[in-house]
Amino acid sequence: MASVSDTFIENRERVQPDDTNNYASAHGGNVVKWMDEVGAMAAMRHAGATCVTARINSLDFERPVPQGDICVIRAYVYETGRTSIKVRLRAFREDPRTGETEQTTDSYFVFVAVDDDMHPTPVPDIAVETDRDRELQSEALAGEDQH
Incomplete structure (x- = not known):
């Protein structure tokens, strides 16, 4: 059984002119695509199975990610159902010259684990073992209540 921290994934995309x-x-659709990909990785890391996007609970674009900056996506599993996995996702703009970051997008996705025939399959409970696990989970749950 994976813990919240075990599912934490951070990925980076350099915002190019065609993005x-x-x-x-960055085009909003590209940011959503990057978030969806990283969120699925976190969900699959937990489930040990293929995971597909079932729902985007909310998606708040707070500020843009300028061309030439880096879009940093952070994702982690914070809660599970029988076949569903809730993932907290946030995007940040990062200046590649200074490393300065600023949150740009906040979201909550739900993924469903599926078997080889694309039928929903059970997932294990998420483990909350460390202070970091508790902090990440409580932050996600508090934010989910506001959306």
């Missing part, structure tokens, strides 16, 4: 809209910032 941008006409305002020279």
